Amino acid sequence: MGKPYRPKDHYFQKAKQEGLRARSAFKVDEILKRFPGSVKKGAAVLDLGAAPGGFLQILADAVGMNGRVIGVDIAAIRPFSQKWVTTAVLDVLADDFDAKLAALYDGPYDAVISDMAPKTSGIKGTDEARSLRLAGKALEVAATRGRPGATFVAKVFMGGDFEAFRDEVRNHFEEVKIVRPEATRGASMEVYVVGLRRRAPAPAAT
Numbered sequence: 001m002g003k004p005y006r007p008k009d010h011y012f013q014k015a016k017q018e019g020l021r022a023r024s025a026f027k028v029d030e031i032l033k034r035f036p037g038s039v040k041k042g043a044a045v046l047d048l049g050a051a052p053g054g055f056l057q058i059l060a061d062a063v064g065m066n067g068r069v070i071g072v073d074i075a076a077i078r079p080f081s082q083k084w085v086t087t088a089v090l091d092v093l094a095d096d097f098d099a100k101l102a103a104l105y106d107g108p109y110d111a112v113i114s115d116m117a118p119k120t121s122g123i124k125g126t127d128e129a130r131s132l133r134l135a136g137k138a139l140e141v142a143a144t145r146g147r148p149g150a151t152f153v154a155k156v157f158m159g160g161d162f163e164a165f166r167d168e169v170r171n172h173f174e175e176v177k178i179v180r181p182e183a184t185r186g187a188s189m190e191v192y193v194v195g196l197r198r199r200a201p202a203p204a205a206t
């Protein structure tokens, strides 16, 4: 049986003590530590589903002042004091998302990271499908705006078409890993699909 869900658990308290905006900060911190070099100093990183900004705090430190971090969410994100962090209210599923993202920062990105999660309905199949739709959009952004060699990380609820999604990530990245960070709540079905070293796109046929 999984660990019981305790809203004010160890990671919640630890996040509070360390001045982190969300306990999820520990998840991205663990992922970056597991894959050294996945986000380097000076990198340009896109964080999708970034509110309230826990991931952004870790990513801002990881890239440093010569990097860029762009964080977007349908919810507003309290501004960051670090000048290399830009945030905006954007819906990744909106028709004008790509244009609005390009207006914020035209890339290319060294990493595209998504912690997006849908509002859950309680209906397993529906929630899995919604989660995969968000992760699929994140993959599309990584495949179009990621640099060759770039990193991809996306949260997905296990189940449904998860395996098809993982295979799709394999088409674009040399190595694919499935990670369930320590800070993930016991009962949660979420995992992170990590794509390492984006393959260079095939040259267009002439």
Ligand SMILES: C[S@@+](CC[C@H](N)C(=O)[O-])C[C@H]1O[C@@H](n2cnc3c(N)ncnc32)[C@H](O)[C@@H]1O
Residues within 6 Å of the ligand: 021, 022, 024, 025, 048, 049, 050, 051, 052, 053, 054, 055, 056, 072, 073, 074, 075, 090, 091, 092, 093, 115, 116, 117, 118, 119, 134
């Ligand atoms: C688990 S939270 C992210 C927490 C964040 N990584 C942090 O560390 O603070 C998931 C986020 O996904 C966002 N989200 C859901 N659907 C979205 C969409 N269509 N476009 C952008 N963000 C979305 C939600 O608003 C929510 O803030």
